[in-house]
Amino acid sequence: MSDISFIGGGSFGTALSIMLAKKGYKINIWARNVDVVNDINIKRENIKYLPHVVIPVNVSAFTNLEEAISDSKIVVIAVPSHAVREISRKIKSYISDDTIIVNIAKGIEEDSLKRLSVVIEEEILNNPVVVLSGPSHAEEVALDIPTTVVVTSKNIEVAKQIQDKFMTNKFRIYTNEDIVGVEICGAVKNIIALAAGISDGIGYGDNTKAALMTRGMSEIARIGLRLGARQETFAGLAGIGDLIVTCTSMHSRNRRAGILIGKGYTLEKACSEIGMVVEGIKACKAFYNLKERLAVSMPITDILYKVLFEGMDPKYGVYELMSRDKKDEM
Numbered sequence: 624m625s626d627i628s629f630i631g632g633g634s635f636g637t638a639l640s641i642m643l644a645k646k647g648y649k650i651n652i653w654a655r656n657v658d659v660v661n662d663i664n665i666k667r668e669n670i671k672y673l674p675h676v677v678i679p680v681n682v683s684a685f686t687n688l689e690e691a692i693s694d695s696k697i698v699v700i701a702v703p704s705h706a707v708r709e710i711s712r713k714i715k716s717y718i719s720d721d722t723i724i725v726n727i728a729k730g731i732e733e734d735s736l737k738r739l740s741v742v743i744e745e746e747i748l749n750n751p752v753v754v755l756s757g758p759s760h761a762e763e764v765a766l767d768i769p770t771t772v773v774v775t776s777k778n779i780e781v782a783k784q785i786q787d788k789f790m791t792n793k794f795r796i797y798t799n800e801d802i803v804g805v806e807i808c809g810a811v812k813n814i815i816a817l818a819a820g821i822s823d824g825i826g827y828g829d830n831t832k833a834a835l836m837t838r839g840m841s842e843i844a845r846i847g848l849r850l851g852a853r854q855e856t857f858a859g860l861a862g863i864g865d866l867i868v869t870c871t872s873m874h875s876r877n878r879r880a881g882i883l884i885g886k887g888y889t890l891e892k893a894c895s896e897i898g899m900v901v902e903g904i905k906a907c908k909a910f911y912n913l914k915e916r917l918a919v920s921m922p923i924t925d926i927l928y929k930v931l932f933e934g935m936d937p938k939y940g941v942y943e944l945m946s947r948d949k950k951d952e953m
Contacts, residue, residue: 633899636701642789653688676765753775755772760868767793812866876899884930890904
C-alpha cells in the first residue's frame with residue numbers, strides 16, 4: 624500500500640515523488656519502460672528522465688498498473704496530455720470512489736478539444752479531480768529549489784487537501800478556484816514557449832522575446848476568457864508565472880525544441896533531439912482548431928501552426944506578425 628501513486632515515470636512525476644518521499648510518504652510510480660522501473664528500484668535514479676538525482680528508498684516503481692495504484696488515496700496522472708484519456712480509462716477499475724485524482728499534464732485533448740480535467744471526469748465519474756500547475760521545472764523541484772505553484776478543482780476543499788499534502792518549505796502551493804483559467808494557461812503557454820524558442824534559434828533578441836511573451840499572454844487571456852476563465856488567473860502563477868519560466872529557461876523542452884526549429888531543424892528532427900514529448904506541438908494544433916471554431920484571434924498560434932505544419936519559413940512568420948494592420952494595444 625502506498626500513500627500516493629504516480630502514473631508515469633517522466634521527469635516531473637519523478638521530481639514530485641522525490642519531494643513527497645522526503646516528507647515521509649510511501650510513494651509508488653508506474654511506468655511502461657522496464658528500464659526506468661529497474662533504474663528507480665535498483666540504482667535509485669531515473670537515468671532516462673531525471674539523471675543525477677537520488678531517489679529515496681520509500682519510492683517504489685512498478686510495471687503493473689494495478690499493483691502500483693491499488694489502495695492509494697491519491698493518484699497523480701503524470702503522463703503526456705495525449706495519453707490522459709487512455710490512462711484514466713485504465714485506472715478507474717483499480718481505485719475507490721474516494722481516491723483523489725491529481726493531474727499534472729498540461730494541454731487539451733487534440734480530437735475533442737476538451738480540457739484534461741474534463742477528459743478525466745468523463746472516464747472516472749465519481750472521483751474528485753485536482754489540477755496542479757504553475758512555474759515548476761522538474762530539474763529544480765527535485766533539487767529542492769524554491770518553487771511556487773497552484774492547485775485547482777471544482778471542489779476547492781479537495782484542492783486544499785492536496786495543498787496540505789504536497790506543500791513543503793521549498794514547494795509553496797496556492798489554491799485557485801478558476802480551473803478553466805489554470806488549465807488553459809498551462810496549455811497555451813507551451814505554444815508561446817515554442818515561438819519564443821524559434822525566435823532565439825533565428826537569433827533575434829530580448830525585444831522580440833518580450834514582445835512574444837506579452838502578446839502571447841494576450842492570446843492566452845483571449846481564449847481563456849472565451850472559455851469562461853477569470854481575468855485574475857492570467858496575472859498569477861498559472862498564467863504569467865508559468866509563461867515566464869517556460870519561455871526563458873533551457874529546462875523547457877518547448878523552448879529547446881523551438882530553438883532547434885529556428886536553426887533550421889525539421890519538426891521531426893527537433894523532437895527526436897529533445898527526446899521527450901514537446902507538448903506545445905500538439906497544443907498548437909489543438910488550439911489552432913479551437914480558435915477557428917470559436918472565432919478567437921490568436922495570431923501567434925496561427926503563424927506557429929503554419930511554421931510547424933505547413934512549412935512556412937519562421938522568419939517570414941515573424942514578418943507576417945510584424946506587418947499586420949495597426950491596432951490599439953487594449
